[in-house]
Amino acid sequence: MNLNIFFSFTQAFLLSGIVIFLLRVIDMSIDTIRLLFVIRGKRIVVWILGAMQSTVFYLAVSQALRGEANIFTTLGYAFGFATGNVVGMFIEDRLAIGFQRVTITTHNNPMAIAIDLRNHGYGVTEMVARGRDGEVTVLHVNCKRKQVEDVQAIVFEHDAKAFLTVDDFIPVRQTGYY
Secondary structure, three states, X not given: OOHHHHHHHHHHHHHHHHHHHHXXXXXXXXXXXXXXXXXXXXXXXXXXXXXXXXXHHHHHHHHHHOOOOOHHHHHHHHHHHHHHHHHHHHHHHHHOOOEEEEEEEEOOOHHHHHHHHHHOOOOOEEEEEEEOOXXXXXXXXXXXXXXXXXXXXXXXXXXXXXXXEEEEEOOOOOOOOO
8 A cells, every 4th residue: 555645645635624724714704804894884895805705715615625525624614614703703803993882880989980081081971870779870981992991991990899881882973083
């Protein structure tokens, strides 16, 4: 039995599996980011990313269907899909595109929190509300996603026990945002 043929096939199968894995990572990363822009209504960006994604997907599938199926191509396809989702989420998190509303519920020094947030350039809407343990103040801060950690840090400087929630939103008019 000629072992060189066996090893060359194995190396070719392994290389094919790696190529499929990388193509699927790229494909699914683009897909994850594309969905972010679909939600935000960015038609031209979605169109461009859709064309790129479908091209990479076509290349991955054609590579996977070329020749006989083997463990390397199958695992490359499956793990590339899974890894691409995670990589896409990581990229999306780093891009931090869009806006978020930080809602702060506190009964410890809400005026100081609001003043400090305003001093850092954030708009703050204040409301008095009633919670389980009595009167609380609810503060709303609309900011870019990249600024949420800064807002949280400012709030927790004043009240480490403040209750915060963060929601995505799409502004109708972006007055005050640049």
